[in-house]
Ligand SMILES: NC(=O)C1=CN([C@@H]2O[C@H](COP(=O)(O)OP(=O)(O)OC[C@H]3O[C@@H](n4cnc5c(N)ncnc54)[C@H](O)[C@@H]3O)[C@@H](O)[C@H]2O)C=CC1
């Protein structure tokens with residue numbers, strides 16, 4: 001690609017400074033809509049692009065990739081790449097890059113907000129204020145639980161998991177984690193984090209579980225009915241990773257049956273089709289996938305996309321290349 005400007009096709013509206021910079025640097029086809037493309041429109045974009053800039057709603061599976069005539073790079077606007085068949089892309093000589101790191105702190109902040117929001121019963125407090133029924137302070141009204149001294153279990157101790165651990169430690173929580181690999185001692189020690197090789201054993205001991213592992217074939221429904229039953233009935237589940245890591249029906253049942261105390265969810269198994277039996281639960285705080293939604297973060301994600309395309313266009317390996325063995 002070194003001597004020829006690639007044709008870049010973007011599938012979604014992006015923050016204005018990102019679109020402006022893309023247009024300055026590349027021959028780019030920006031998207032005018034903030035709605036996900038239909039499958040036909042996405043297939044058309046895939047067939048015309050040298051470089052595609054999709055987002056997490058765009059399902060780029062083997063069927064879609066079969067129509068990729070010139071596509072050489074999928075520069076995903078986002079960290080998670082579970083909507084892209086990275087293995088098939090690689091087999092077809094198409095590279096995939098993502099935007100890790102720049103959204104780590106924002107997503108960890110939101111995870112901490114959900115941990116506090118659920119343990120301190122913020123939804124019930126907000127509901128009471130909105131109802132107009134609040135009659136004033138009362139010694140025993142809306143007592144939640146202190147996070148200090150409690151055990152936080154982190155499932156997936158990568159960038160975001162570690163950033164959650166730092167925050168939780170500052171709040172006085174004891175950090176436990178399960179990960180594909182144990183962290184190097186230089187990272188583990190300052191966090192005073194305890195590694196559990198067995199996820200099941202960790203689940204039985206924690207007061208709050210934070211899911212921070214990507215959605216892959218190995219993590220699909222990792223938190224299933226059997227594992228949810230291992231948790232204490234006083235425990236809460238927080239998920240800012242991907243909905244598919246938890247069996248949402250099993251989680252809903254556990255919450256409704258009092259087998260779990262609460263949940264804070266930013267992501268859902270079926271995207272925007274959220275289980276209606278979750279929505280009305282007072283101990284369940286739901287957010288519309290906004291973990292990385294800061295102005296700063298969304299611009300920096302765009303900058304990462306641009307660096308990946310520019311490096312690729314200059315004939316080098318994109319810095320945030322995703323390879324199947326990472327998943
Ligand atoms: N809610 C939001 O807005 C956002 C959500 N995300 C989600 O968070 C995920 C994590 O992001 P990062 O921390 O940047 O990724 P990362 O790659 O740095 O960390 C993921 C960690 O999960 C571990 N892991 C993978 N498979 C596992 C398994 N089977 N069992 C145990 N551990 C496993 C990995 O070893 C790694 O340590 C993304 O893949 C994405 O789905 C990311 C950004 C924003």
Ligand SMILES: O=C(O)C(=O)CO
Pocket residue numbers: 056077078079080081103292
């Ligand atoms: O980047 C991701 O993976 C998200 O979920 C949104 O920022």
